[in-house]
Amino acid sequence: MMQLQSMQRKGGHYLWWPFTQHSLVPEDQITVIDARVGDNFMIYKNANDSDIIMPQFDACASWWTQGPDLALQLELARQVSYASGRFGHVMLPENVYEPALQCAEFLIESIGKDWASRVYYSDNGSTAVEIAIKMAFRKYLHDHQLVTETDSCKNVLCLKVLALRGSYHGDTLGAQDAQAPSAYTGFLQQPWYEGRGLFLDPPHVFMHNRKWHIDIPKSYIELNKSMTSVVKLSFQARSELFDKGRDSSELAALYKEFIRTNMCACVENCEHLAALIIEPVIHGAGGMTLIDPLFQRILVNECKRKKIPVIFDEVFAGCWRLGVQTCIQHLGCTPDIGCYSKLLTGGVVPLAVTLASSGIFESFKGDSKLLALLHGHSYSGHAIGCQAALTALQWLSDPNTNPNLLSSTMTLAELWDPARVSELSAHPEVQRVIALGTVFALELKASASESGYGSLLSRGIVQALREDQVYTRPLGNVIYFMCGPTTPPATCTKLLDKLSRQLDVFTARKHANANHACG
Amino acid sequence: MMQLQSMQRKGGHYLWWPFTQHSLVPEDQITVIDARVGDNFMIYKNANDSDIIMPQFDACASWWTQGPDLALQLELARQVSYASGRFGHVMLPENVYEPALQCAEFLIESIGKDWASRVYYSDNGSTAVEIAIKMAFRKYLHDHQLVTETDSCKNVLCLKVLALRGSYHGDTLGAQDAQAPSAYTGFLQQPWYEGRGLFLDPPHVFMHNRKWHIDIPKSYIELNKSMTSVVKLSFQARSELFDKGRDSSELAALYKEFIRTNMCACVENCEHLAALIIEPVIHGAGGMTLIDPLFQRILVNECKRKKIPVIFDEVFAGCWRLGVQTCIQHLGCTPDIGCYSKLLTGGVVPLAVTLASSGIFESFKGDSKLLALLHGHSYSGHAIGCQAALTALQWLSDPNTNPNLLSSTMTLAELWDPARVSELSAHPEVQRVIALGTVFALELKASASESGYGSLLSRGIVQALREDQVYTRPLGNVIYFMCGPTTPPATCTKLLDKLSRQLDVFTARKHANANHACG
Structure with a gap:
């Protein structure tokens, strides 16, 4: 416990964290990481006055870098040792x-x-x-x-x-x-x-209420109002978006x-x-x-x-x-x-x-x-x-070592259960979701003042997920999960279920606050 | 030999080297490095149709990064392995x-x-x-x-x-x-x-003809002609330059x-x-x-x-x-x-x-x-x-592990033999030398067209040094040696002696060419 407390205190004393407003990080919320084991941090915690070390799923994939399961992690350690010694x-x-x-x-x-x-x-x-x-x-x-x-x-x-x-x-x-x-x-x-650029507004794609939508910026519509009325802007399946047949669509002509x-x-x-x-x-x-x-x-x-x-x-x-x-x-x-x-x-x-x-x-x-x-x-x-x-x-890149890799298409298997993703997209507090490869993201509905990179709206959910052994770090009002290319889909399903529960808590608390304010 | 040749060919085929004009690097001059051992590369060579591996002193300190002797190199490999496995x-x-x-x-x-x-x-x-x-x-x-x-x-x-x-x-x-x-x-x-700056011309210091000189840009002299005539611009010993007593000199007033x-x-x-x-x-x-x-x-x-x-x-x-x-x-x-x-x-x-x-x-x-x-x-x-x-x-930083560290001053011992440095500064083809810490540098005298970063003047000397088991890479017409903080001074002395010999060859060849041109 002494060590835990001293590391939290010293970390807050010597380190200057990137992308972090130090004023908003209380000392007791600093995570002390003892090791990593595959997809998990092993973190120090103090529970009931005793020191424990527990796993926490690293759902930021350590800032978008992580790939290995435990077997690859150990192999990488061996290879790093070898290259270090030789060269x-x-x-x-x-x-x-x-x-x-x-x-x-x-x-x-x-x-x-x-x-x-x-x-x-x-x-x-x-x-x-x-x-x-x-x-x-x-x-x-x-x-x-x-x-x-x-x-x-x-x-x-x-x-x-x-x-x-x-x-x-x-x-x-x-x-x-x-x-x-x-x-x-x-x-x-x-x-x-x-x-120093010509910066174009791109069309965004997202799932909302169980359907995929394309959000076309106003400037496109102003350019050609007759065309925009006929283009197809929603899809049942994500795969339709990647269909090369779309090259000859009206939407393609509008984009061009x-x-x-x-x-x-x-x-x-x-x-x-x-x-x-x-x-x-x-x-x-x-x-x-x-x-x-x-x-x-x-x-x-x-x-x-x-x-x-x-x-x-x-x-x-x-x-x-x-x-x-x-x-x-x-x-x-x-x-x-x-x-x-x-x-x-x-x-x-x-x-x-x-x-x-x-x-x-x-x-x-x-x-x-x-x-x-x-x-x-x-x-x-x-x-x-x-x-x-x-x-x-x-x-x-080898189906023999990467259990998620489908040798037929040389793509990863679907890691985020489509039914759950669809369900989350219909949640009343959710603006949009996306899921592709190792990435799942969800944007909370937010007023103008609550949205954007500086938003603190998701803070409660993020904190609760950390307590529930999932390490996340939001991008403003966007909460995302990122796993490794070898993470078992069942693990991803658990993550989505945990998020779903926290969303319900968030919603209930919001309604309670609203009622309290009315009362 | 097959491997050597294939590595040279493939290296020249796949790699895009930084700061390198590929047109100026013939395939047979690509260095194939098999390993590093302390201060030395171990390089593949083909001598008399047989494969050999020989040491070459890395006098670029692998682009200014290297510190370890072999003992520290092995300790670093252990520590890197440990951190890699744990985190x-x-x-x-x-x-x-x-x-x-x-x-x-x-x-x-x-x-x-x-x-x-x-x-x-x-x-x-x-x-x-x-x-x-x-x-x-x-x-x-x-x-x-x-x-x-x-x-x-x-x-x-x-x-x-x-x-x-x-x-x-x-x-x-x-x-x-x-x-x-x-x-x-x-x-x-x-x-x-x-x-986006105010860029000031600084006063340069160098050794030439066995004495240290300060070269003051013209703009200083124009500023205060009366003062520049009285300031002291040469020294016998490098240590005088670092003497804090100079703060009250006329030169200090001119700088200010x-x-x-x-x-x-x-x-x-x-x-x-x-x-x-x-x-x-x-x-x-x-x-x-x-x-x-x-x-x-x-x-x-x-x-x-x-x-x-x-x-x-x-x-x-x-x-x-x-x-x-x-x-x-x-x-x-x-x-x-x-x-x-x-x-x-x-x-x-x-x-x-x-x-x-x-x-x-x-x-x-x-x-x-x-x-x-x-x-x-x-x-x-x-x-x-x-x-x-x-x-x-x-x-x-520990005199117990760094043999060059003087515990009295917490500075490194003099690595570049002052007598040899002085001698080199008096060589007829040498514009200037400097030596401090792990760095020794020598600028060749050059015409305007032969000087600067794009200069190829030093190429012959550099190539000859590589043949003589010293890996250097010049900065235009500046040849430098860089060792590690733990490199034995005797090793540095050998490097200076090798350079001295190559300078003599360079001078002799230059004179021969001049005579040939006259004749």
């Missing part, structure tokens, strides 16, 4: 060593199959995105004959990204500038932020018109859209919103037509997070550049890769070092991370 | 676990002693700097009553950093914008770069005048200098230039007087790299924010910390999550990195 770290430029090479080879042959030819290593999603943007811009300048402009001309070139409102690409300035304004980019957060109109306006304004960057299928940190895959596919194809390099930021979505090895499988189109991190190492150490096509790579060749991509980090391609990544990716 | 990774916000806590506590009690109160974890130097800038700006806005400005006012506030020309702070855009224009920031590298004049001009221009960021003592990637510590101390004190938060970017210089645990010891003044990475984990996995004073921390407190520092990376404070950092820092 420690050896520097990458102009060198080659087994873990960095084998990991690169595996990535090119799997995620990068048929489009990528090179692997650029860095340390996290944000740096992978900064690298991707630099790559895309160079390729754009090449393809549009802007490389040889004189320096004075370069100064007036306005290069922008094309991106979607609500997408998140990391917290370093270059990655931030590629994002639309949000809670993360305010003046008090980074006064240098400027939002919206995208072209906005891109043209930008070009008329003398701005160069020099890269498309998207989070495929789900916007993660932006609130776990599902974007219509049809819209993203059309956007990619439009950009390819105009020789605008396409970046898939799969830092969150890739490596089995959304039920597939890469969302290329969901979208049915390939990028020129792809960013991967988080689950890449199975969830043990930081490592990121930016995959690039040969066309991207060639645009950095020349007779001078100054033309090379002059971006790097000392631990680029560190042996420990590469060894872990190779092990985790092979393990998770 | 894998567990997320940080609102949580506490032993490695993250103990590492933070150690840092606050050592590097942060008497000034820092909080540890913010991230993944590499660049992210540590982005975080530091966000911290500094918030504190500045608080201290200068600018937080409560309305949004429209905020849009016209021009916040800049004060920084030194030639300093390097990382490759993500926020870190880049805090640097003066350089080879790393050109339009083709990142079209969004803008250099220069700094104040430039800062005033900025303020008159309605620009806010909202942070000072420096690499203490040596500019690393900028070409291994030693900056007069007197100048940096005066700069820090001027900023503190004006309530401008001070950032020490010790990513390269900290953690024993320059012979001391922190360059605070060299400069004799403390920052508000400090950035550490590279050697932090002893050189095994990426991890970075941004240390902050309590004043900095408090400026993010409030009743809303939106006021918190909303910057983070999934692996922030990952257990494996923290465990390695704790182990490495304790090991290197």
Whole structure:
């Protein structure tokens, strides 16, 4: 108990937690983690004045990084030990060593199959995105004959990204500038932020009242009122959304018109859209919103037509997070550049890769070092991370070791029981739910003042879930569960049942408060 | 041999090396690294048609990260294994676990002693700097009553950093914008770069012809011609540079005048200098230039007087790299924010910390999550990195385990034999040398077209050193050696002797070419 109390006190004293308002974290609510065992934290608790250690399901998948069941966790520990003993770290430029090479080879042959030819290593999603943007811009300048402009001309070139409102690409300035304004980019957060993009409002998809709906922004409707009256905006099954047959629908035509109109306006304004960057299928940190895959596919194809390099930021979505090895499988189109991190190492150490096509790579060749991509980090391609990544990716991509992997489709089995998901979508306090791959998310109905990233509305439910051995951390009024690609579906079902119970408590308390207020 | 050839070919096929012009790397010059043993790579070589593995001293300290001798390397492997097995990774916000806590506590009690109160974890130097800038700006806005400005006012506030020309702070855009224009920031590298700072030319220090010299930029001399004629600009011993008695010298007065004049001009221009960021003592990637510590101390004190938060970017210089645990010891003044990475984990996995004073921390407190520092990376404070950092820092800071550490001064013994350094400084092909802590650097004399980061002048020497079992990688026409804090001085002496021999070969070849050209 002494140790527990001292760790809580010291943690609150020395650490500065990311994304955390310290004023809102009472000391006794700090979680003391003694170990992790597969999907579970083992946490210290003080119950009835005695020290206990109990499991708590890590429903944040340790900030979206975790893949392993216990068997893979132990295998990763072995591989990390091996690489640490043999290599420690050896520097990458102009060198080659087994873990960095084998990991690169595996990535090119799997995620990068048929489009990528090179692997650029860095340390996290944000740096992978900064690298991707630099790559895309160079390729754009090449393809549009802007490389040889004189320096004075370069100064007036306005290069922008094309991106979607609500997408998140990391917290370093270059990655931030590629994002639309949000809670993360305010003046008090980074006064240098400027939002250098054409940011389009994407159509959102969600389940409500047992049906899937597409929410089309007003601006689309204003563009073509006659068309919007005929398009189909609801579905019985999620799978219909991913059906490539939709490419010839009226909705596809509307999307195309919206995208072209906005891109043209930008070009008329003398701005160069020099890269498309998207989070495929789900916007993660932006609130776990599902974007219509049809819209993203059309956007990619439009950009390819105009020789605008396409970046898939799969830092969150890739490596089995959304039920597939890469969302290329969901979208049915390939990028020129792809960013991967988080689950890449199975969830043990930081490592990121930016995959690039040969066309991207060639645009950095020349007779001078100054033309090379002059971006790097000392631990680029560190042996420990590469060894872990190779092990985790092979393990998770093999039906013999990943019990959830269906060899027929090479997708994960449905982890979130559809009947329960449907049931939750009809709960009176629920605005929307989504479920795909290892992710389930639920947005609570909220007034304007209670919604958004700063919202504390879900705090009671989150606290109760933690007491009920489920560790969650909300995104404002959005509560999400994230499991590993190997988590048994039965475990996910238990999570949904626990949430359902807490929602009922939340509802009852709300009504009681309302009655109390009336009385 | 098959394996060697296949690794060279595959490495050149799949990898995209950072900071490398692939066109300039022939396949047979790719180094194949089989393992690392303490300070040495073990490399595959093909000699007389047979496969051999031979040691090559890693004189880049694997891109400036390495600390361990073989004993520490093995201990780090054990600790990494332990943390990997016990924790894998567990997320940080609102949580506490032993490695993250103990590492933070150690840092606050050592590097942060008497000034820092909080540890913010991230993944590499660049992210540590982005975080530091966000911290500094918030504190500045608080201290200068600018937080409560309305949004429209905020849009016209021009916040800049004060920084030194030639300093390097990382490759993500926020870190880049805090640097003066350089080879790393050109339009083709990142079209969004803008250099948002007042960049001062610092006085450089170097040894030439057996004496230490201070090179004062012209702009200082123009400022006060009468004074510049009387200041003392050369020294016999490096230690004189670090003598605090210089604070009352004429040179100190000149520095102060220069700094104040430039800062005033900025303020008159309605620009806010909202942070000072420096690499203490040596500019690393900028070409291994030693900056007069007197100048940096005066700069820090001027900023503190004006309530401008001070950032020490010790990513390269900290953690024993320059012979001391922190360059605070060299400069004799403390920052508000400090950035550490590279050697932090002893050189095994990426991890970075941004240390902050309590004043900095408090400026993010409030009743809303939106006021918190909303910057983070999934692996922030990952257990494996923290465990390695704790182990490495304790090991290197203990005279019982670090054979080079002098317990009397808590500095490293002189690693680079002063007589040999002096000798090299008098070589006819040498422009300058510096030696401090684990770093020795030598700049070759070069014409304008042969100098700078893109220079290939040193290529022959570097290649010959690699053949002679010393792995180096130059910064243009600057050749440097970097060892670990535990490397025996006798090993360093051998490196200098090898360099000396190659310099003679270089000189002889140059003369032969000149004679050939004449004839």
